[in-house]
Amino acid sequence: MDFNTNNFEEDVIKKSFDIPVLVDFWAEWCGPCRALSPVLEKLAKEFQTSWHLVKINSDGHPELAEKYGIRSIPNVKLFSGGKVVNEFVGALPESKIRD
Numbered sequence: 001m002d003f004n005t006n007n008f009e010e011d012v013i014k015k016s017f018d019i020p021v022l023v024d025f026w027a028e029w030c031g032p033c034r035a036l037s038p039v040l041e042k043l044a045k046e047f048q049t050s051w052h053l054v055k056i057n058s059d060g061h062p063e064l065a066e067k068y069g070i071r072s073i074p075n076v077k078l079f080s081g082g083k084v085v086n087e088f089v090g091a092l093p094e095s096k097i098r099d
Contacts (some may be wrong), residue, residue: 008064012054016079020051025068025075027059032091033074039094040076051078 012021024040026033037055044053058065058073068077068084078086088097 008056008061012079013082015052016082020078020080020085022051022053023068023077023079024053024055025058025065025070025073025077026055027057027073029059030073036074036076036091039091039097043094043097 012023015021022040026037040053056064058070072089074091075089076087077084
């Protein structure tokens with residue numbers, strides 16, 4: 001699901017105190033983003049009670065991309081307790097994402 005900056009605080013930061021939130025920073029023109037997206041969506045369905053997926057279009061929300069230091073996409077950050085606790089850059093294979 002895509003969110004805008006008006007509810008990032010609620011849907012990512014605050015929610016991450018209840019359940020980890022995986023944020024996928026992507027863009028429409030990004031080929032690796034298009035490759036990674038179905039993998040993340042598949043895993044989100046599989047682990048829906050363990051973590052929540054939020055997709056942020058970096059082009060549409062440059063202030064969030066800047067705030068979280070997005071220099072390359074896809075860039076995926078795991079929020080827990082209101083903070084980034086893990087992250088990766090690039091279209092990793094499903095097995096690496098599971099790890």
